[in-house]
Amino acid sequence: MSVTRDEVITALDRVLDPELHRSIVALGMVGAVEVDGPRVAITIKLTVAGCPLKAEIQRRVSEAVAALPGVEGVQVGLDTMTDEERAGVRESIIGGPRRDSPFTPDARTRVILVSSGKGGVGKSSVTCNLAVALAAQGHSVGLLDADVYGYSIPRMMGATQQPVMLDDLIIPVESHGVRLMSIGFMTADDNPVIWRGPMLHKALTSFVTEVFWDDPDVLLVDLPPGTGDVALSLAQLLPAAQVLVVTTPQLTAQRVARRAAAMASRVELPVLGVIENMSWFVAPDTGARYEVFSGGGGQALAADLGVPLLGQVPLESDVARAGDEGLPVVAARPDSPAARALADISAHVGRAAGIQRASGIPLAAG
Numbered sequence: 001m002s003v004t005r006d007e008v009i010t011a012l013d014r015v016l017d018p019e020l021h022r023s024i025v026a027l028g029m030v031g032a033v034e035v036d037g038p039r040v041a042i043t044i045k046l047t048v049a050g051c052p053l054k055a056e057i058q059r060r061v062s063e064a065v066a067a068l069p070g071v072e073g074v075q076v077g078l079d080t081m082t083d084e085e086r087a088g089v090r091e092s093i094i095g096g097p098r099r100d101s102p103f104t105p106d107a108r109t110r111v112i113l114v115s116s117g118k119g120g121v122g123k124s125s126v127t128c129n130l131a132v133a134l135a136a137q138g139h140s141v142g143l144l145d146a147d148v149y150g151y152s153i154p155r156m157m158g159a160t161q162q163p164v165m166l167d168d169l170i171i172p173v174e175s176h177g178v179r180l181m182s183i184g185f186m187t188a189d190d191n192p193v194i195w196r197g198p199m200l201h202k203a204l205t206s207f208v209t210e211v212f213w214d215d216p217d218v219l220l221v222d223l224p225p226g227t228g229d230v231a232l233s234l235a236q237l238l239p240a241a242q243v244l245v246v247t248t249p250q251l252t253a254q255r256v257a258r259r260a261a262a263m264a265s266r267v268e269l270p271v272l273g274v275i276e277n278m279s280w281f282v283a284p285d286t287g288a289r290y291e292v293f294s295g296g297g298g299q300a301l302a303a304d305l306g307v308p309l310l311g312q313v314p315l316e317s318d319v320a321r322a323g324d325e326g327l328p329v330v331a332a333r334p335d336s337p338a339a340r341a342l343a344d345i346s347a348h349v350g351r352a353a354g355i356q357r358a359s360g361i362p363l364a365a366g
């Protein structure tokens with residue numbers, strides 16, 4: 001009994017494009033399908049010639065077809081779409097031109113801005129870990145690096161490839177199950193970015209409106225330290241956002257963090273809660289616990305703002321090392337105390353922000 005062409009198409013319909021998370025049949029990526037007894041030859045049309053995920057697409061296709069009864073050999077050839085076909089793909093995922101922010105107050109995506117009063121408190125590390133932890137809990141997660149001056153998300157997430165353009169639509173880079181966008185993908189390394197007000201707003205606008213975020217359950221936004229232009233722009237673009245404030249236990253950090261909260265109230269965004277980072281250090285040899293920075297800043301700030309303290313993250317070399325290696329600690333060393341604290345915090349944040357899981361949308365492709 002040999003396989004039919006229809007059976008092959010049905011199997012291919014279940015194969016999702018790893019970037020767009022849609023059926024490759026629905027996206028028009030399936031070209032010629034030839035069935036010759038037990039042998040099947042398929043041509044896949046890639047959206048762009050140098051598609052970084054072509055090997056993964058080939059693997060998914062050949063696995064899906066090889067699993068069909070009566071199939072003994074699968075050959076997957078690659079081709080590239082014409083401009084017209086590519087425009088069709090763009091049309092099928094967005095449905096016409098879209099220039100407005102998809103993150104309206106009635107959208108299902110919960111938008112969370114992660115802020116801090118001063119730099120270096122671990123805001124980006126916390127944001128990456130929350131993103132990866134929420135993705136591991138089965139959520140679809142977007143992560144926008146709005147720190148246009150000191151972007152660090154690509155490095156911390158181990159994302160080195162550039163985003164693919166589909167017509168005028170930017171396809172975010174996916175890493176550890178999180179969809180990322182950062183100015184760091186667009187500029188050569190070590191080139192400081194100098195932004196003037198209108199340009200800054202334009203760049204942030206395109207990151208919100210021209211990126212195929214695909215209505216994730218949650219969009220986390222890593223803000224630059226302090227208050228300022230970026231937060232003001234984003235508050236306009238993301239009117240339903242809620243704010244998380246990261247601080248360290250030090251009283252000065254806490255005082256500065258209050259300014260971040262003041263920024264939130266100026267732009268009329270609610271503060272969801274406070275996360276205290278670098279709360280204590282446990283000596284690996286003796287197990288003794290040290291409050292490196294005099295304690296209590298997170299709790300004091302939370303009480304001050306009338307919001308919950310969502311958790312405390314210990315100071316751990318694993319957090320820094322994993323960040324440098326491009327694999328956030330919740331994924332690299334999930335059993336470490338810092339990773340556990342961050343996973344707990346992500347669950348708290350999920351509940352506090354009311355993050356919903358989309359039903360019927362496949363979370364893990366393949």
Ligand SMILES: Nc1ncnc2c1ncn2[C@@H]1O[C@H](COP(=O)(O)OP(=O)(O)OP(=O)(O)O)[C@@H](O)[C@H]1O
Nearest residue numbers: 119120121122123124125225314315316319320323
């Ligand atoms: N809990 C922690 N334990 C150990 N190291 C940490 C921890 N949190 C953050 N770090 C390290 O502290 C440094 C600053 O962290 P990070 O870049 O996340 O801070 P930030 O607030 O985003 O800084 P910036 O203001 O520059 O954007 C990094 O080297 C990071 O690896």
Ligand SMILES: [Mg+2]
Nearest residue numbers: 123124147152
């Ligand atoms: Mg940062």
